[in-house]
Amino acid sequence: MVSRRGFLGSTTAAVGGLLLAAESRGLAQPAPARMDPVVTPPRPRAPVEPASPPERDGRYLPVITPDGVTLPWRRVEGVKVFHLTAEEVRDHEFAPGLQAHCWGYNGRTPGPTIEIVEGDRCRFYVTNRLPEPTSVHWHGVPLANGMDGVAGLTQRAIGPGETFLYEITFRRAGTFMYHPHFDEMTQMALGMMGMLVVHPRRPRSVVDRDYVLMTSEWFIRPGARRPDPARMNDFNLLTFNSKAFPGTSALVARTGERVRLRIGNLSAMDHHPIHLHGPSFKVVATDGGPIPEAGQWPETTVLVPVGSTRDVELVATDPGDWALHCHMTHHVMTQMGHDAPNMVGTRGTRRLDARVQRLIPGYMTMGQAGMGGMGEMAMPVPPNSLPMRGSAGPFGYIDMGGMFTVLKVRDTVPEDGSDPGWYRHPGGTVAAAATPEQLERDGLRAEVTAR
Numbered sequence: 085m086v087s088r089r090g091f092l093g094s095t096t097a098a099v100g101g102l103l104l105a106a107e108s109r110g111l112a113q114p115a116p117a118r119m120d121p122v123v124t125p126p127r128p129r130a131p132v133e134p135a136s137p138p139e140r141d142g143r144y145l146p147v148i149t150p151d152g153v154t155l156p157w158r159r160v161e162g163v164k165v166f167h168l169t170a171e172e173v174r175d176h177e178f179a180p181g182l183q184a185h186c187w188g189y190n191g192r193t194p195g196p197t198i199e200i201v202e203g204d205r206c207r208f209y210v211t212n213r214l215p216e217p218t219s220v221h222w223h224g225v226p227l228a229n230g231m232d233g234v235a236g237l238t239q240r241a242i243g244p245g246e247t248f249l250y251e252i253t254f255r256r257a258g259t260f261m262y263h264p265h266f267d268e269m270t271q272m273a274l275g276m277m278g279m280l281v282v283h284p285r286r287p288r289s290v291v292d293r294d295y296v297l298m299t300s301e302w303f304i305r306p307g308a309r310r311p312d313p314a315r316m317n318d319f320n321l322l323t324f325n326s327k328a329f330p331g332t333s334a335l336v337a338r339t340g341e342r343v344r345l346r347i348g349n350l351s352a353m354d355h356h357p358i359h360l361h362g363p364s365f366k367v368v369a370t371d372g373g374p375i376p377e378a379g380q381w382p383e384t385t386v387l388v389p390v391g392s393t394r395d396v397e398l399v400a401t402d403p404g405d406w407a408l409h410c411h412m413t414h415h416v417m418t419q420m421g422h423d424a425p426n427m428v429g430t431r432g433t434r435r436l437d438a439r440v441q442r443l444i445p446g447y448m449t450m451g452q453a454g455m456g457g458m459g460e461m462a463m464p465v466p467p468n469s470l471p472m473r474g475s476a477g478p479f480g481y482i483d484m485g486g487m488f489t490v491l492k493v494r495d496t497v498p499e500d501g502s503d504p505g506w507y508r509h510p511g512g513t514v515a516a517a518a519t520p521e522q523l524e525r526d527g528l529r530a531e532v533t534a535r
């Protein structure tokens with residue numbers, strides 16, 4: 085006996101004062117205009133404006149952050165100058181139909197990807213527009229201890245309205261991350277994190293496309309407008325770059341290209357085995373450094389533990405739409421309640437339904453044919469929620485959400501790397517219902533029709 089309420093978890097209304105009209109925002113847009121935080125701290129006396137237009141380095145192939153941006157910088161006397169603003173991100177859209185007020189940097193979660201070249205001298209100004217102190221830890225980066233960003237241990241926390249300066253010379257190339265080291269549980273649960281890529285001065289391996297994916301996990305009660313940072317387990321929203329499928333943008337590659345995926349994990353409690361269909365890859369680096377070629381081995385799934393990054397490289401050998409997702413099956417479900425019994429295979433519920441309907445009009449037992457079609461049934465759900473919703477695909481309903489995206493490999497791809505649409509399979513290359521002739525040919529007809 086499963087009520088809809090059971091599937092959704094309890095549907096507590098959001099706190100009235102935080103409920104705002106939904107404002108839909110397109111995917112992969114440039115950083116949205118700065119929003120006013122709930123509590124507006126005093127503005128710093130000398131705000132540092134981000135460089136505009138951004139300067140280019142020219143020494144590396146820039147990374148692509150699907151649904152994200154790269155942090156602009158400017159050069160001042162040979163030093164690269166960056167500005168991060170820790171602030172509220174209102175109405176962040178995880179996927180169409182689900183928005184929440186999060187925290188992040190420069191108007192987005194995750195914060196903009198920082199790109200640097202090994203040896204660069206950098207200055208990071210960090211302005212705190214949050215209603216509580218914060219700090220920035222440069223996760224995995226070898227640096228002077230006083231720049232490590234651990235509030236209380238290596239520096240005083242950055243108070244609301246204050247701007248701090250971090251000065252770092254990047255000694256080692258690699259994929260790193262940045263996140264607060266003050267009230268970590270709250271600030272990271274609300275989305276404060278970002279990727280930091282240090283390109284080697286001399287490239288170790290040349291790739292044609294270099295993608296950055298930050299994995300994270302959230303709990304948002306269906307209908308609520310705020311992630312719940314107090315949640316310790318049973319997260320119900322799993323994301324790549326703070327987007328849940330079908331809100332995730334596809335990764336694109338041309339057939340034969342070398343592709344690097346830089347995957348970070350700043351989830352609160354879960355490691356993610358990230359699985360790619362189609363081409364296998366090699367794990368070539370962690371945030372601890374590059375793996376010597378003799379130590380690399382082929383994989384189709386890479387475990388990305390909490391607080392670490394993994395770089396994998398592959399050759400996009402075969403055209404197609406190749407799923408890229410966390411292999412924990414609950415991590416490709418969005419806002420699923422876990423308190424209901426699974427009714428798959430149950431029969432004869434009509435009489436039961438009729439009885440319960442005397443008490444609860446409209447009651448219906450669900451799930452006898454499994455959970456795969458749940459999202460497709462388009463049952464009414466609380467406003468601003470995506471319980472178990474997937475997406476329409478080229479062959480029907482894709483019943484996954486959450487930490488799921490697609491690597492789209494094509495012989496020709498749009499110049500700007502935009503989504504080429506669903507793959508069009510050559511005739512006769514798609515699995516389909518077996519015909520009687522085929523069954524006959526292979527001696528299975530009697531076996532199949534016997535039951």
Ligand SMILES: [Cu+2]
Nearest residue numbers: 356410412415
């Ligand atoms: Cu996962």
